[in-house]
Amino acid sequence: MNSRGRFPPGLAGGRGGNFNPNPNYQNRNYQHQNHQGQRNSNSNVQVHQQQQFQQQQWLRRNPGGADSGNDEVEKTVQSEAVDSGSQDWKAQLKLPPQDTRYRTEDVTATKGNEFEDYFLKRELLMGIYEKGFERPSPVQEESIPIALTGSDILARAKNGTGKTAAFCIPALERIDQDKNVIQVVILVPTRELALQTSQVCKELGKHLKIEVMVTTGGTSLKDDIMRLYQPVHLLVGTPGRILDLAKKGICDLKNCGMLVMDEADKLLSPEFQPSIQHLISFLPTNRQILMFSATFPVTVKDFKDRYLQKTYVINLMDELTLKGITQFYAFVEERQKVHCLNTLFSKLQINQSIIFCNSVNRVELLARKITELGYSCFYIHAKMLQDHRNRVFHDFRNGACRNLVCTDLFTRGIDIQAVNVVINFDFPKSAETYLHRVGRSGRFGHLGLAVNLITYEDRFNLYRIEQELGTEIKQIPPQIDQAIYCQ
Numbered sequence: 317m318n319s320r321g322r323f324p325p326g327l328a329g330g331r332g333g334n335f336n337p338n339p340n341y342q343n344r345n346y347q348h349q350n351h352q353g354q355r356n357s358n359s360n361v362q363v364h365q366q367q368q369f370q371q372q373q374w375l376r377r378n379p380g381g382a383d384s385g386n387d388e389v390e391k392t393v394q395s396e397a398v399d400s401g402s403q404d405w406k407a408q409l410k411l412p413p414q415d416t417r418y419r420t421e422d423v424t425a426t427k428g429n430e431f432e433d434y435f436l437k438r439e440l441l442m443g444i445y446e447k448g449f450e451r452p453s454p455v456q457e458e459s460i461p462i463a464l465t466g467s468d469i470l471a472r473a474k475n476g477t478g479k480t481a482a483f484c485i486p487a488l489e490r491i492d493q494d495k496n497v498i499q500v501v502i503l504v505p506t507r508e509l510a511l512q513t514s515q516v517c518k519e520l521g522k523h524l525k526i527e528v529m530v531t532t533g534g535t536s537l538k539d540d541i542m543r544l545y546q547p548v549h550l551l552v553g554t555p556g557r558i559l560d561l562a563k564k565g566i567c568d569l570k571n572c573g574m575l576v577m578d579e580a581d582k583l584l585s586p587e588f589q590p591s592i593q594h595l596i597s598f599l600p601t602n603r604q605i606l607m608f609s610a611t612f613p614v615t616v617k618d619f620k621d622r623y624l625q626k627t628y629v630i631n632l633m634d635e636l637t638l639k640g641i642t643q644f645y646a647f648v649e650e651r652q653k654v655h656c657l658n659t660l661f662s663k664l665q666i667n668q669s670i671i672f673c674n675s676v677n678r679v680e681l682l683a684r685k686i687t688e689l690g691y692s693c694f695y696i697h698a699k700m701l702q703d704h705r706n707r708v709f710h711d712f713r714n715g716a717c718r719n720l721v722c723t724d725l726f727t728r729g730i731d732i733q734a735v736n737v738v739i740n741f742d743f744p745k746s747a748e749t750y751l752h753r754v755g756r757s758g759r760f761g762h763l764g765l766a767v768n769l770i771t772y773e774d775r776f777n778l779y780r781i782e783q784e785l786g787t788e789i790k791q792i793p794p795q796i797d798q799a800i801y802c803q
C-alpha cells in the first residue's frame with residue numbers, strides 16, 4: 317500500500333495542538349499553472365465588446381491619442397512616461413507572501429488577461445495587487461470588462477473562484493469619489509457575508525478615497541443613521557436593514573446606479589424577494605444590476621426577465637462541483653455519528669474544518685460533545701447575539717480554533733482559506749445547499765475534502781443529490797491519501 321496513505325499517528329484534529337491559519341500550510345512549491353487559452357467559453361460578441369471597451373478606455377485616458385497616431389515621437393515619450401511610472405508604483409507595492417499551494421483549472425484556466433488590461437484606476441490596481449491577486453480568475457475575466465460597460469449581468473461560476481472581486485472591482489472603478497452619494501449597493505443574504513464583503517471592498521479600495529459602509533440587522537439602527545450623515549459611496553448589507561433605512565428616507569438610493577446581488581438565488585427565495593423588489597423601487601430606472609451565484613434555479617429567470625435589461629449571461633459551470641474537492645460518505649446510524657466524527661478527527665489531517673448540522677439545537681449539542689471529546693471547537697448559528705457571532709467569525713478566521721460547528725448560516729459565500737475539510741454531520745436536503753456547503757473548502761482552486769455522514773434515511777437524498785450535481789460521492793476508504801486535500 318502507498319505509504320502516503322497512512323494517517324500519521326497523533327496528527328489528528330489536533331487536541332489543542334498548534335496549526336497554521338496561514339493558507340500555505342503545506343508550503344509545497346507547486347507551480348501556479350496558467351492554462352492559457354484552454355477555456356473557450358467567450359463568444360465573438362464578447363471579444364468584440366471587450367475590445368471596444370478597451371479602445372474606449374484607452375481613448376478616454378489618452379485624449380488626442382487617436383489623432384496623434386502619426387506622431388511617433390509623442391507616442392514614445394508617452395509610453396516611456398507610462399512605463400517608468402508603472403515601474404515606480406509597482407516597486408512600492410506591499411505584496412503579501414505568495415500562496416504556493418496547488419490550484420486547479422477551476423481558477424487557472426484563464427484567457428491570460430492581466431488586471432492592467434482593464435485600464436483600471438492605478439489606486440485600484442494597487443489594492444488588487446496588494447491583496448495578492450496576480451491575474452484575474454476566469455469569472456473575473458468574463459465579468460469585469462462587461463460590468464465596466466454598464467451592462468446588466470447574470471453570472472454563474474463555481475464556489476471560491478473569485479466572484480466577489482468580479483463585482484467589487486468594477487463597482488470600485490465606476491464610483492466617482494467626488495460625488496458624496498451612495499452609488500453602489502451590494503446585497504448579500506447573511507450578516508457575516510456582509511462583513512466579509514465590505515472588508516474585501518475596503519481592502520481592494522484601500523488606496524482610493526471611497527467610503528464603504530456595512531449595515532445589517534442585529535446592530536444599532538441609530539449608529540447606522542448617524543453614519544449615513546457622513547459620506548457613503550458604497551453600501552454593503554442585508555436586504556431587510558437597507559430597506560428599512562431606505563423606507564425611513566435615511567438612506568438615499570436615487571443616485572445608486574449599480575445594484576449587486578451576491579448569492580442572487582438565495583436573495584430571490586421567498587424570505588427575501590419581497591424586500592428586494594421593494595428596494596429596487598428606490599433605485600433610478602437606469603440602474604445596472606449584477607447577479608452572481610454558483611447556483612441559479614429556474615425561479616431566477618422570472619426576476620431576470622422582469623428587472624434586468626439586455627442581460628449579459630455568463631455561465632462558467634460546465635460541471636457543478638469543484639475539481640479540487642474529493643467527496644466521501646460514511647454510512648452510519650444516528651447514534652454512531654459522534655463516534656464517527658471522533659474517528660475522522662483522529663485520522664484526518666485537518667487544518668481547519670467546518671462541520672454542518674441541520675438545526676440550531678444540534679449545533680449546540682454537537683459542539684458540547686466535541687469539546688467533551690477533547691477537541692477545540694467553536695460554534696455559530698443565527699440565534700446567537702450578533703456580537704457573539706462576530707467574535708466567533710473573527711476568531712475562527714484568524715485561526716483561534718480548528719473546528720467550527722454551524723448551521724446553514726455559513727453555507728454561502730464564507731471564505732476562510734485555511735479550511736481544508738468540510739463535514740456534513742447532518743446531510744443537507746437540497747443539492748444547492750450541498751454544493752455551497754462543500755464549497756467552503758477548496759477555496760480559489762485549492763484542494764479540499766468533504767465527508768458526509770449518511771444515515772439510512774439520507775440514502776435517497778444522497779443518491780438524488782449525486783444525480784442532480786452529476787458528481788460521485790464515494791464511500792470513505794479506511795485510509796485517505798493526504799495528497800488529495802492537503803497540498
Ligand SMILES: Nc1ncnc2c1ncn2[C@@H]1O[C@H](COP(=O)(O)OP(=O)(O)OP(=O)(O)O)[C@@H](O)[C@H]1O
Nearest residue numbers: 449450451452453475476477478479480729731760
Ligand atoms: N484573482 C485572484 N487571485 C488570487 N486569489 C483570488 C483572486 N480572486 C479571488 N481570490 C481569492 O479567492 C478566494 C475566493 O473568492 P470569493 O470568496 O470571491 O469566491 P466566490 O466565487 O464568491 O465563492 P462562493 O461561491 O463560495 O461565494 C478569496 O480568498 C479571494 O481572496
Ligand SMILES: [Mg+2]
Nearest residue numbers: 479480578729
Ligand atoms: Mg461569493
